[in-house]
Amino acid sequence: MRVHIDQDKCCGAGSCVLSAPEVFDQREEDGIVLLLDAEPPAALHDAVHEAAAICPAAAITVEGAEGV
Known part of the structure; x- marks a missing residue:
């Protein structure tokens, strides 16, 4: 999993x-x-997916993991 943010x-x-x-x-x-x-x-993948899903600005993207 790789996490990207758009500040x-x-x-x-x-x-x-x-x-x-x-x-x-x-x-x-x-x-x-x-x-x-x-x-x-x-161990943190589920929490990161949740964070990306609930981000009101869609500023978080996740790649390279299931559910993407």
Whole structure:
């Protein structure tokens, strides 16, 4: 699995951080998403897929894993 983020699309909702805090964080100054782990372990794949699915700005894309 490889995770990509588009900071230009991010609206700072923070739902990704709630779903997968090991993979996503937010910048202090504006809440824009930060990618902590572009290739998370298998144990986090479900959480990353959930984060991508619930992102209101569709700023997260996932490739190379089932369900893509």
